[in-house]
Amino acid sequence: MKENKLGHRGIHVLMGIAALIWMIPFAAFFKREIALFPDGWSYFNWTRFVYDNITRGVYPLWQPFDNWGYPVGFKIRFLGEFNPLFLLMMIPYKLGISYPVVYFAYAVGYFLLGIYGFYRICLHLTQDQISAYLGFIILLFSNMGIAIFFNYCEIALFVPAVWFFYFFLTFCSGPTRSSLIGMTFAVMMILTTYMPFYFLTAFLAFLVIAAVLYMRDLKPILVQSLRFLIQHRGLTVLCVAAILVSAVPGYITYKETGSSEFSYDHRKADSSESAVTTGVSMVNAGSILGPVTWRGLLFGQKYQDNYLSYFFLPAGAIFILLMTIFNPFNRRLALCLGVALGMFYIVITNASGVTQFLYDRVFFFRIMRNIFYLFYLAVPFVVFFVVEQLRIWMASEKQNGSISRIWILLVATGLIVYLKIQGHALVSIYISVIGIASALIFNVQNFSRWAFALAVTFFFLVHPIDVYRHYVSNVAEVIPAGEIFEPRHPKFHYQRPDFGTKPAFAAHEFEESSGFTLQKFAGTQGAALLQNNTDPGAMSRYTRNKFIAYDQTVTQSFASQNWFQIGRHLIELQNEAIVVGDGESIRQAPASAQVISSDSDLFRVTHFDLNTISFETNFPTRKFIVYNDSYHSGWTARVNGEAGPIWQSNIAFKGLWLEAGPNLVQLRFGSVWLERFYFLLMIVFMLVFAGLIHLLVQERSRE
């Protein structure tokens, strides 16, 4: 290989061009001409939900517009909302840039940042620009990017995971403040995503295998690292504190969803005490076998659908693996293979005993529902394996010889013949294999590194672009034009839509549902009881009303419910709220409860946002007000400035007694200090990120 480099600018120009080429097949998604897959649409929506609230100074703790209200932390965790880049994109959104542009600029930009991080890892390890560039384009044109349109939480984990490994490797090579802060920041980001335990699994596998393979290097690395940490103890303490503080949101979410107050039927929890655990049957159903098969790597790709996101590599990578089978095997290859193999054994679930073994003994395997996400973290190891194989081959003195050329020709011919016999291989695979083989046979890299880089780019990309083209055409679902994405604010309506109806809301309002859902229900236990045991069409005649005033209450246990009677009691607005606890009755109460359908002198909502609602009452008699928003122990009430009890009422909702005369009531979910803590945490993330950038720039300018 020629010693002259492509140049720092040159390689970045090439990477920029490759990134632009990557975007072309997916243009219809970015232009909102075709729909995202339902999960992808969910991330799109939730990001906007967070933006709309945070820009108004409210951190979402509760979602009042769906499933009659539920703690929303676990939905927000999917997004990694403390990511400074995520937060910075609120600025263009607030300034009026179209939301889809903002979202995709962030989503794609963040993804590309992760791929660039992988480039830095490859460059650090191989010290060869071409190899690192190859790693960049293979990973970019793998299955990873499909997650933008499908399961974005995988990108939210992948990016900090990649940068963690980069800073970890550079720290082990020679500790610096930037690498320590880089690792810290990456861990902070991972802890505030949905799936820190997926990363933990992959990292532990990496550590164990690396410790075995690099045993002799372990001691000097540990000594060097400890010395650095002690010398910079102030910084070390700050980093540890930042990590601990970052663990708080995840811990709160875990406690919230793990409590018996939360219901998430879809996960088929095997514990009645914790909705967040997943039954082993659900884990086994998340196997990668089926969506991914050996044949699927090369055949039938004309019919690609969303399972493309599970695992895909350009055919050129497979050709490289075949071509390099006589390469010597080194520790790096063993490490990559070991991690990938470890993840493989887990993600094939009950086709091996590994998953059951871990499920029975390691607590976090009981909360990892989509176990195939682990293989996402294995893909960079597989790609580096390919890169390292090619690097070893190209560095070998024998690769210029005629035997080497004959071997390449044999492998390429053999692969082409195999593809032809099997059938259903895209033409682009043939072009890719022939092109790469030709570039290697004719030693293009020895003539010009630019020519080789361009040849590699073209022949590696031609196959995945073809696959992406088929994928997009197979999943395309055209969106009617005219969707508006104005910034929204929460507006209180006294009534919800009836079940089965979808009334139009103003573009600047959050849409509200009837509460009943035909999809995965996530919410409070009481709400789940209503969802599962009552007829939506009938019960929505009750739940459509947000506020109802009763004169008396009656106690009822939730065990052995006669749902028909309860349903009738509620729908007929019989003037007795059902409460858990001591009921109270009065003589000569009116037969019907009073539905509050608008502001009046008796009742007026004075403030409403996601986490709080305030209202004034002035009833002539004592009333039990039921607010048909889910009951949860995290709600507190202040009546005329004094704390007061909230009762679980009418199975799923909140109720409280109010005396006759004027009352000022504030109901709040969570604590205002928790909201302030989350905003403060966002500032902490920004500061750590800014510090990291500053140190990186400083160290680079010294070099």
Added chain:
Amino acid sequence: MNKYVGWINRSLVVYLIVGGLIYVTIDHQQATIKILNHDRNAARYVNRHALRPDVEFDEAKFYKAGEYQRRLIKLLPDEYLSHGVLGYIYYQLGDIPRAIRSYQRAARVRPELFGFHYNLGLIHFQNQDWEQAVASFDKALAAGPTASIEHHQVIARQMLDGPNQQAWIQSKAGQLKQAYELTQLLRSKAQQRQGLSEAENASLYYYVPEMETGIKPLDVIVNHRKTGESL
């Protein structure tokens, strides 16, 4: 010594060791069943397409159903019904040589069934391979309708309720009769090396495979086939 270590320390050796490790440690049947289950709906779709004129052709589903049947055949090599379905799939996908091979395998396992010989004859006739067409039609005509009707009765009992069973069997018997009559006509035309435009539109005869009735879980059926235990 270093030379020998150098020979062993090759990626190919590692791949073989890892491949061997995977081979001995994973549960092959469970793995195959997982892969099969993934494409099971596509296999069911092919049945619907074959049995109902209102179901449109979907190339992607046919391809996946073909993957399903190929894997099932690896598990159960003599599963003649899967060979038959695969022949149908290949035919619909335009892969005639593979369609012929699949029907030939099915006919080898169950030569007494009319449909596989008929399908082969039809395909040869459409390709104007007259001698092969005549040979296949001869075998089809020699195979009486009894075995085919019995097969349809088994499937009807698994798929349908009482009154619907009889209606379905009668419908299949009617199709069988029509197919016999067409076979005689096609045989005569093939002998005269005369094409027949109706043959272009003639439908393949279709046997519904047992394991895609959806009534039994796949692993139960697979175990039954291997051990002979009753369902």
